Amino acid sequence: MRQSGTPSAAPAPEAAPLVVRTVEIDDPGPLLALLPDSGPNAWVRRGEGLVGWGVAAELRTAGPDRFAEARDWWAGHAGTAVVRDEVHEPGTGLVCFGSFAFADEPGDSVVVVPEVVVGRRGERTWLTTVTAGGISTPPLLEAAGEPPAPVDVTFADGAVGGAAWEGVVAEAVRRIAAGELEKVVLARDLLATAAEDIDVRWPLRMLSEGYPTCWTFHVDGLFGATPEMLVRRERGLITSRVLAGTIRRTGDDARDLGLAAALARSSKDLEEHEYAVRSVADALAPHCTSMNVPEAPFVLHLPNVMHLATDVAGVVHDTATALDLAAALHPSAAVGGTPTDRALALISEIEGMARGRYAGPVGWMDATGDGEWGIALRSAELDGPRVRLFAGCGIVASSDPQAELAEAQAKFVPVRDALTTDGRPAEGRPTEG
Numbered sequence: 001m002r003q004s005g006t007p008s009a010a011p012a013p014e015a016a017p018l019v020v021r022t023v024e025i026d027d028p029g030p031l032l033a034l035l036p037d038s039g040p041n042a043w044v045r046r047g048e049g050l051v052g053w054g055v056a057a058e059l060r061t062a063g064p065d066r067f068a069e070a071r072d073w074w075a076g077h078a079g080t081a082v083v084r085d086e087v088h089e090p091g092t093g094l095v096c097f098g099s100f101a102f103a104d105e106p107g108d109s110v111v112v113v114p115e116v117v118v119g120r121r122g123e124r125t126w127l128t129t130v131t132a133g134g135i136s137t138p139p140l141l142e143a144a145g146e147p148p149a150p151v152d153v154t155f156a157d158g159a160v161g162g163a164a165w166e167g168v169v170a171e172a173v174r175r176i177a178a179g180e181l182e183k184v185v186l187a188r189d190l191l192a193t194a195a196e197d198i199d200v201r202w203p204l205r206m207l208s209e210g211y212p213t214c215w216t217f218h219v220d221g222l223f224g225a226t227p228e229m230l231v232r233r234e235r236g237l238i239t240s241r242v243l244a245g246t247i248r249r250t251g252d253d254a255r256d257l258g259l260a261a262a263l264a265r266s267s268k269d270l271e272e273h274e275y276a277v278r279s280v281a282d283a284l285a286p287h288c289t290s291m292n293v294p295e296a297p298f299v300l301h302l303p304n305v306m307h308l309a310t311d312v313a314g315v316v317h318d319t320a321t322a323l324d325l326a327a328a329l330h331p332s333a334a335v336g337g338t339p340t341d342r343a344l345a346l347i348s349e350i351e352g353m354a355r356g357r358y359a360g361p362v363g364w365m366d367a368t369g370d371g372e373w374g375i376a377l378r379s380a381e382l383d384g385p386r387v388r389l390f391a392g393c394g395i396v397a398s399s400d401p402q403a404e405l406a407e408a409q410a411k412f413v414p415v416r417d418a419l420t421t422d423g424r425p426a427e428g429r430p431t432e433g
């Protein structure tokens with residue numbers, strides 16, 4: 001179980017500088033297969049990404065200054081680290097993984113620098129070792145044993161049952177109709193309990209196989225496969241994949257094509273999407289010289305649902321790191337609402353649960369400020385044999401509570417399947433297209 005720590009803005013002055021070495025290595029096989037059972041971190045998509053384990057440095061923080069504290073802490077380490085990097089790619093040299101609370105209160109955030117990181121990008125694979133002073137011996141990289149499957153998992157409603165949650169959605173629709181706000185994203189949780197402690201490497205492997213176009217992640221108990229990239233910063237270029245507007249898939253390809261066309265024309269979903277795109281474009285604009293915001297969304301096909309999606313791109317003109325940009329973007333209207341302050345107030349008034357790190361930024365960053373921060377969606381918090389699964393939906397004036405509940409159920413499917421089946425999309429369910 002995670003402990004709330006005392007926030008510290010920078011490494012203690014007496015702390016030994018981190019000593020970091022990155023070397024290119026022969027392909028050691030699938031990244032997730034390398035993870036040991038203790039303290040694994042992961043950020044992978046289509047076989048590329050980063051995995052890490054061990055703790056060379058760690059920050060635990062909370063509250064409205066969580067991003068600023070993480071930024072200062074990271075700048076402190078980046079400024080003092082002794083780095084020998086023979087690869088020079090985004091994600092080489094000093095790297096941290098992080099996961100941030102959705103809300104200013106309550107919720108804990110964590111940033112960790114692993115002792116060992118293995119990364120892959122295209123044809124290149126590298127190994128980074130980090131010690132707090134001294135020289136480390138490079139680990140022997142080999143596939144760890146098969147993780148055990150979760151045993152006898154059962155599910156129960158979380159803080160708010162389905163029928164009551166429909167009532168919460170209906171209340172949000174009333175508030176929107178009364179002119180209090182335009183959009184709010186409401187979420188609910190499910191509780192899964194297994195007969196034994198769950199090894200997170202099992203659902204991670206299942207999620208990455210079943211949802212290859214999503215970013216499969218794990219940081220300190222929070223895991224999932226998110227389709228939404230809050231922000232990626234890479235050598236001055238930033239990109240963001242905005243999702244909002246959803247339709248469930250049926251398992252029948254021809255029918256799904258018709259549904260995709262209907263989604264692309266649905267005024268309710270286009271409205272919901274437009275708020276999310278606008279919130280991202282407005283937050284990135286002050287940091288960019290040029291931005292590309294496509295006029296119309298495309299339809300992203302996932303095995304369980306289809307989303308309206310827009311890829312926003314820009315060229316950064318200032319020194320904002322990936323984390324600074326994530327902090328500026330969070331919470332976008334894909335997880336908060338419009339206007340943001342009223343939506344956040346309504347969420348804490350009527351949602352009836354604490355989101356923790358669900359829907360907060362999750363990802364990694366290097367010492368140059370390049371990195372990827374996704375939104376922790378299709379995610380769950382693991383604590384021994386217990387898992388809290390989360391799913392939410394954007395609510396606008398024309399939302400129907402029953403349909404929103406069905407949409408939330410569909411968004412639980414990735415983690416639910418990863419805990420209960422062999423992780424591959426169930427019979428008849430489509431794969432990603």
Ligand SMILES: C=C(O[C@H]1C=CC=C(C(=O)O)[C@@H]1O)C(=O)O
Nearest residue numbers: 243244245246334391392393394
């Ligand atoms: C809040 C979630 O999804 C967001 C991202 C994509 C589509 C969404 C929607 O259509 O409501 C949500 O805004 C979630 O998956 O928990």
